[in-house]
Amino acid sequence: MRHPKIRTSLCATAMMFGFAAIPFGQVMAQDNASQMQKASDNQTVPDKAADAWITTKVKSEFGTTKGVSATDISVSTNDGVVTLSGTVSSAAEKDSAERVAKSVKGVKSVDASGLTVGVAEK
Known part of the structure; x- marks a missing residue:
């Protein structure tokens, strides 16, 4: 039961x-x-790798370009869009940095709004 x-x-x-x-x-x-x-x-792994390659290439181009201080400009890339930040000594240097970044293969656009013109710290 x-x-x-x-x-x-x-x-x-x-x-x-x-x-x-x-x-x-x-x-x-x-x-x-x-x-x-x-x-x-x-992002997929290939996209991240491409962005890292673009960042490295832009930095190396800055290092070999006369009139652009590679040490005072930070570079980051996301989906092919390069963002520049830091301090440059003149408007001409800012324009040159933007032009150099745009010339790198794979760069879709460049945002240089983070670059300020002033006395670059050494």
């Missing part, structure tokens, strides 16, 4: 845990969907 009560209790407990787990499964599915969306928004 006890066995049916135990069996009923076990079935009820299993159903309770089963139904309790449904919301957790939905939350996990939503988390996985949002993580997949974030992953697709990020």
Whole structure:
């Protein structure tokens, strides 16, 4: 006589845990969907490698270009867009740095709004 009560209790407990787990499964599915969306928004490895190559190439061009102080200009690249920041000694140096960056293969555009004209620290 006890066995049916135990069996009923076990079935009820299993159903309770089963139904309790449904919301957790939905939350996990939503988390996985949002993580997949974030992953697709990020750059791929080849894109990151291309951006790193562009940054390195722009910096090396600055180092070999007369009239551009490579040490006072910071360069970063994201999706082929080069961002220049730092201090340059003249408007001509700023224009030259922007022109040199634009000439590098793979550069889509150059944002030189972070370059300020002033006395560059040595």
